[in-house]
Amino acid sequence: SKKVHLTLPKWGGQISSNGRYGLYAPTRGVFDIMAFFTPTNEHVIYYHKGKRTIRVFRAKDGPQLVDMKCPAKVRQGTATNDGRILVVGYEDGAIQAFLIVDRSDESMVDYLRSWRIHQLQSTVEPERQETAERQLE
Template sequence: MAISCANVNRKTEDAECGDLIALVRIRSIPEGSLLCAFDYPFKIIPGIPFRNAIITSDNSHIVVVTIDKANKDSISVFTSSGNHVHKIPLRGYSIKEVLSIIPLPHKPTQIGIIGSEKGSIIDIKTKRHVRSVPKWNGSCTRDGKFGLFAPTRGGLELLELRKGFTVKTFIPKVAEGVFTVICMFTEGDEYVLYYHSGKKTLRVFRTSNTEMIANYRMQAELTAIKSTTDGKGLVLGTVDGCLSVFAIADPEKDETSKFLADLPSRDEQWKKKLAKKKARIRFKATITLVKLCLKFEQKYAINGTSAENGSKKPEIEHNVDI
């Protein structure tokens, strides 16, 4: 799913009037064929980045942040084929401004609307406000029971999303200044990741007992982070264009030693093995190209012979007529 806006560089006065139009294009992978396309109006709020659209956990609906007739934030729901379902106004839900929206993994019909002071859960099917969760920043476990609270001034807490109270504290509240904070669960919800732009460190906590098992200092500012599907590794992207892959080494797990030993970077002969593997791939590719060339050559030879035979037949018939 790709979202673009042709008139995004207009003046702020125009943007407040709500004449910015976002174009949504959904394509299949890896073919790249266009599945559907639609557009919707939106506005830009100074100090808040563009609110990305989301796809529900069952891949049946697309939810975007749009505006109503009064130029206030609202939610629009589209089907996976791009048809508009309905619009949900947020005026009666005490939501001042929308920072982002997230899909809830355990309930496809519910989404989370994250604001500056709290998060709210909305049912997009019934248009009903389910509940508000104070201090919630949008990260949640796969079962939807727990979330994270990480203020920009410091601290990290585990929240119970049904009632909104703090269950565990990973980092106590300390005055560290206002910095960019990135926090999330890994796949499987076994660990909690916490990045602090002031310290430029990425800390990994165990969710079960809040114990910190890693504190890695980044060489540059972190811009993107993603956990592998098995929850054993991390992929980090930094502002200098570097993409790094790390393994989570938990000392309490017995299989950690075997997992690390099986990594390609731990094999002293991995460069030679990689070179042999590449050589085999090149050899197979060369054989395929040679077979393809021979096939075309034989086909061209047959077509050429047929063309020559066909050109001779009219001459023979002409001689007979004479």
């Protein structure tokens, strides 16, 4: 029962929750990076501090889904348990939430439709109540 030890220099230790994949995102120069898997292991989130950009990659086959410029330096980033929303906190105290939209995932289309209907209902209901109250007067 011999054990094999493997050393990966400069590896940050980021692995998927099932242990099958690891992330190696070396820092070149003076700028730090942040890279992690979403909890569902479907996407990889990559942030470069110098460029102030967040990139989202599909973990299955590797294409880049989005590249967005951040308004301030990112302090912390995390994804929700279902892996569909990325929550980002900035150094200036602002917090943003982004939907991770993967066009190859059919369930994402249904999720967006239901989310849109939910958002529409939450804005329409107060207006309906105000209109009904005005008509009663």
